[in-house]
Each structure stands twice: as structure tokens, then as C-alpha cells.
Amino acid sequence: MKELRLMKGNEAIAEAAIRCGADGYFGYPITPQSEVLEYLMAERPYEKTGMVVLQAESEVAAINMVYGGAACGKKVLTSSSSPGISLKQEGISYIAGAELPCVIVNVVRGGPGLGTIQPSQSDYFQAVKGGGHGDYRLIVLAPASVQEMADFVKLGFDLAFKYRNPAMILTDGVIGQMMEKVELFESQPRLTKEEILKQTPWATVGKTPDRERNIVTSLILDSAIQEQHVNKLRDKYIEIEKNEVRYEKIQCDDAEYLFVAFGSSARICQKAVDMGRAKGIKVGLLRPITLFPFPKQVLFELADQVKGILDVEMNLGQMVEDVRLAVNGKVKVEHYGRYGGMIPSPDEVLLALENQIIGGK
Amino acid sequence: MSENITKESIIKEENCVYKRTNLLVDKALSYCPGCGHGTAHRLLMEVLEEMNIQSETIGIAPVGCAVLAYEFLDIDMQQAAHGRAPAVATAVKRLMPEKFVFTYQGDGDLAAIGTAETIHACNRGENITIIFINNGIYGMTGGQMAPTTLPGMKSSTSPYGREVETMGNPLKMTELVAQLPGTYYVTRQSVHTPGNVRKAKKALRKAMENQKLNKGLSFVEIVSNCNSGWKMTPVQSNKWMEENMFPFYPLGDIKVPVE
Ligand SMILES: Cc1ncc(C[n+]2csc(CCOP(=O)(O)OP(=O)(O)O)c2C)c(N)n1
Ligand code: SF4
Numbered sequence: 001m002k003e004l005r006l007m008k009g010n011e012a013i014a015e016a017a018i019r020c021g022a023d024g025y026f027g028y029p030i031t032p033q034s035e036v037l038e039y040l041m042a043e044r045p046y047e048k049t050g051m052v053v054l055q056a057e058s059e060v061a062a063i064n065m066v067y068g069g070a071a072c073g074k075k076v077l078t079s080s081s082s083p084g085i086s087l088k089q090e091g092i093s094y095i096a097g098a099e100l101p102c103v104i105v106n107v108v109r110g111g112p113g114l115g116t117i118q119p120s121q122s123d124y125f126q127a128v129k130g131g132g133h134g135d136y137r138l139i140v141l142a143p144a145s146v147q148e149m150a151d152f153v154k155l156g157f158d159l160a161f162k163y164r165n166p167a168m169i170l171t172d173g174v175i176g177q178m179m180e181k182v183e184l185f186e187s188q189p190r191l192t193k194e195e196i197l198k199q200t201p202w203a204t205v206g207k208t209p210d211r212e213r214n215i216v217t218s219l220i221l222d223s224a225i226q227e228q229h230v231n232k233l234r235d236k237y238i239e240i241e242k243n244e245v246r247y248e249k250i251q252c253d254d255a256e257y258l259f260v261a262f263g264s265s266a267r268i269c270q271k272a273v274d275m276g277r278a279k280g281i282k283v284g285l286l287r288p289i290t291l292f293p294f295p296k297q298v299l300f301e302l303a304d305q306v307k308g309i310l311d312v313e314m315n316l317g318q319m320v321e322d323v324r325l326a327v328n329g330k331v332k333v334e335h336y337g338r339y340g341g342m343i344p345s346p347d348e349v350l351l352a353l354e355n356q357i358i359g360g361k
Numbered sequence: 362m363s364e365n366i367t368k369e370s371i372i373k374e375e376n377c378v379y380k381r382t383n384l385l386v387d388k389a390l391s392y393c394p395g396c397g398h399g400t401a402h403r404l405l406m407e408v409l410e411e412m413n414i415q416s417e418t419i420g421i422a423p424v425g426c427a428v429l430a431y432e433f434l435d436i437d438m439q440q441a442a443h444g445r446a447p448a449v450a451t452a453v454k455r456l457m458p459e460k461f462v463f464t465y466q467g468d469g470d471l472a473a474i475g476t477a478e479t480i481h482a483c484n485r486g487e488n489i490t491i492i493f494i495n496n497g498i499y500g501m502t503g504g505q506m507a508p509t510t511l512p513g514m515k516s517s518t519s520p521y522g523r524e525v526e527t528m529g530n531p532l533k534m535t536e537l538v539a540q541l542p543g544t545y546y547v548t549r550q551s552v553h554t555p556g557n558v559r560k561a562k563k564a565l566r567k568a569m570e571n572q573k574l575n576k577g578l579s580f581v582e583i584v585s586n587c588n589s590g591w592k593m594t595p596v597q598s599n600k601w602m603e604e605n606m607f608p609f610y611p612l613g614d615i616k617v618p619v620e
Pocket of ligand 1: 424425426427443466467468469470471494496498499500501502507587
């Protein structure tokens, strides 16, 4: 049954994992996402749905547990925040190379280094451009509400299994910690052994006489075959770019100016749009929901309509590179950012639009 | 010579005293001739065949010379990142507790980069079997010093011999994990003589059987040779192992379950 609840973003991740029939969660505490593991430990889903919840000895161990579970065809996830996600990168690369489906949540905090526990969006490059070694892509989803935190766990698993590719939820301490009303989707049961065999016939569940052995590996010593494998991955990423682009257009129909922002920055820009409109500035917002695949086409088209674009991020300017690539020089694209855990206010963002784009024309 | 003696007349079921296990893939091993890895593979597969658990077993290969174990063992297998096999195996077993799960790891994999994963899987008492091939060197990468390299022993990164003052002491991982409450059975074996092969096989059998009891982790170290890394012939390497490795890594059970 659908259910309304007031919850934190991190709790919504955990509750959604139970509800979408996840088989396992493996994590290690780090602010600002520890509530995910805490919620799961308090809920004891292992007694209800049979979902395994384990506090690992490190993020490294946790991501490799995800590798092991995903290789058995199980629905498994992990969550962490920036320094912990850095530790997971070798494992993520293995998961991408072995084409395993899983969900990885990064509740980003400011960096570099140990940085700050305050929210940030400074892991955009790491999430979207690789992070770990080798030629690979993650499917990257950027929730802008607690509702989307819950919904994207389900969406993340669906896409991960559809493409046999790891999916990342790239969020931050704002969305992770804030409380909002959530409509929780109906619980679905965990897959049975038979369903797993059907969905993931490649999984290592024990070799039966009716088939060859299943091997999950990312090792391909023969370069010619490794190249073929990377080509196969490339074709998959092209397919994902074709089918899975998601974005939200807010007041774009008559917009003369455009904000581009994801996650919590988009929430701030949404307010700035209303404030700008009240002042008579025809401004809209494009909110990429998938950061990979990036909504290039819609930006390319909007660039013909608007006079200038302000990219707003809680970092030094990361997504702005993709915005500029998409716009391809058609209009001016500027970046406005706060970082190190600082959060811009709507006034500040609107002022930046006026100064950098409207006035600076 | 009697004319009726043919190959067919000799190769008969009733004359058969030993046969290659069906669970080894019919493929030339990638290991150097004389290396202990091959024997350990065979024993393990014999054990699975005798227990009739091929369809119930998931193996985790390491990074090291045994990275390609999945090419030779006819069971479902995963290849784990360097040192992480115990974490991978933990998840596999937790998610499929009815299955038999083992890791097969070298000393660099298990006792250097994977120390944390090894100790914590042991300490949690995961119901898995860890098979630890200790050859005192990094075989795969060309003979560098391992955490288990003996004092004075030469390797490509300790070319004048391991100097413990600067390079540290060899680590007795097996004794260490035996201290942990989560381990149920801990033993050290070798596979360089027929007698030792028989004992090692018994140990592997016990370690796999233990998974049915749900009492904790079984840890089987196999002190082995790396004739290539040690720059010796296989025969010399086995002799060197007896004279140098065994005094430091004595064979035998270290922790046996009290029945
Ligand atoms: C993260 C990482 N670091 C280093 C390596 C390189 N590497 C591959 S195998 C190996 C050591 C293997 O030695 P051991 O575990 O003792 O196994 P053996 O080859 O002797 O059987 C190393 C350092 C790697 N593959 N990954
Ligand atoms: S390098 Fe050493 S451990 Fe590796 S196969 Fe050769 S002898 Fe065995």
C-alpha cells in the first residue's frame, strides 16, 4: 500500500531499499549519510523480508560485498559520502567492468580531503566522468527532494538491471538530512531463486549440469578481446544515452534566461525563478535528473531560445563543462558556485543571474 | 610379451586406482611446472566432487597467480579485487547461506592488501572457507617481497635479503586468525609430498564440511613453493621450503574444533 510519511532523505533511501525488495545493504558509517545504515539496523528487515544488512569494516569491504552480491544476481546497494566513495572507486570500476547491476548512493560533503561534513556537489566529476580507473560510465541520478530519494532507489535498480550497469544516486547533505513528506511506493517482494535465474542467467549461484559454469570477472588479458569488451560497454552507454535521459523543465516555455542546476541547487534555483518572475525577469530552470546520460539535446534546443544561461552548483564549476559542451557556444554560459559546505541563497543566485548574465551581456 | 595386452585391456574401471577429477576443466594450467597451486586446485576439486557439491559451491578467485583459477575449476566463480575476496565471499554466503563458499588467495592478497578483509571475515565468523596459499613471495608480479617473505630471503624488492629492521617481520597470519573467536578450524598444510597431499586433502574436506555446521570460518593455509619466484628448480624449491619455510611456518592444526 502507498503510504505518506515525514522522513529524512537518508531514511527514505533505506525505506525504499526495503520496499523495492533489496536483498542486501553493505555500508560503513560516515556523515552525512549514517542514517541509512542506522535506519536499516533499527528496522531489522532481515526479520521481515530477509534483506541482509551488514556494517562492513570499511567502504572498500562494503563495495566488494556489493560486487559479490550483485554477481549472485542479488539486488544490493551501498551508501557513503565523498571520502568513502573515493575508497570505493576500485570496486566500482570492477563492478562496471564485470557489468554488474547495483545501486551506490553518494551523499556528498565538501572536500577535498576530509573537508567538511556540510553539503556539497563537488563529486560531480567523480560520479559522471569515471572516478575509478578505465573506460566506463555510471548511470547517475540526481534527486532534488526526499520523494525522489525514495523513488530513485527503485529507478536506480530498474536501470541497473536493465543495462547490467552500476547506478549512482548523487545527492548531498541537504537532501540527505532534510525532512519532507514522502509518498512511499508499495512494497514488492524480493525475487525468488527461480526469478533470479531468469533475470540474471549469468549469476554465480552454483553450476548445475544443464549449463556451463558462470564466471564473473573483469579480467581480459587479451587486448584484442578487451577492446571488444570496451566496445560492447560503449554501445551500452550509447543505448543509455538514447533511452534514459531525464530532466525537468520549470517555466522554460517563455524563458529568456535559464538556470541549469541539479539536486539541492535546483531547489534553490526554483525559488530564484519565482523571485525573478515576480520582478519581471523571464527566467526558467532546466534540472538534469540524469547526470549521465546528460540532457544535451534539450539544452542545445533551449540555447536557441534563451539569451544566456547561469549554471548553479555547489562546487567550483563541474557540470558547467557539460552544459557548455551541450550549448556549443550558442549563448553565454556562466557558472555561479558556493562550495566548501556553503549553500547559496535564492537571492544570491538571482543576483548572480542579473550580474553575470543579464547585466553582463 | 603377450599379444592381447592392449591399452583397452588395461584401462578398465576395476584397475583404476586414481583418476583426474571431473571438476577440473580439461585445459593446461597456467601455473609454472612444479608449482603447488596446481596440486591445491586438484585437491580442492576432488573434495567438492566427493562431497557432491559442485552445484552448491561458489568460489572466489584472488588477484595473484591464481587469478585465473576460474579457468580451471568447473564451478561458478567470481574474480575479486586484490585482497577483497573475504568481503566478496561474505556477501555471497550471507545472501545464499545454503551454498558452500570458498576464497583461494595468495599471501600478498590475503596478508598484505587484504589484511583487514581477512581479519574481519574471520572475526565475524563468516561461514566460509579461506584457502591461503603461502609461498612467501609475490608470484604473479614477478617475485617481489611478500608479507610472509622470510628474514634474509631474497626477492626482487629485497634483492640482498629481507632485512627485518627496515622491511619488517614476516607475518604469521594463520596464527593470528586462530586467536579470533570467529574462526572454527585453522590449519597449516603443504602439498609437496604424497603424504602431505593426503593430509592437505583431509584438511580441505573438513574445512568445506564445516560449512554445514554453521560454526564459523575454516582457514586452511598451504605453505607452497614458488619455484619461479624463488629462482630454483621445483625439486630445489621443495627442499628449500622444508628447510626454511617449515621451521618458521610449522605444519599442523592450529585450532581444532572441540567436538
Ligand atoms: C590494487 C592492486 N594492487 C596491486 C596489484 C598488482 N598485483 C597483482 S598480483 C600481486 C601479488 C600477488 O601475490 P600473492 O597474493 O602472494 O599471490 P601469488 O601470485 O604469489 O600466488 C600484486 C601486487 C593489483 N592487481 N591490484
Ligand atoms: S610464479 Fe610462482 S606461484 Fe606463480 S605459478 Fe609460477 S611458481 Fe607458481
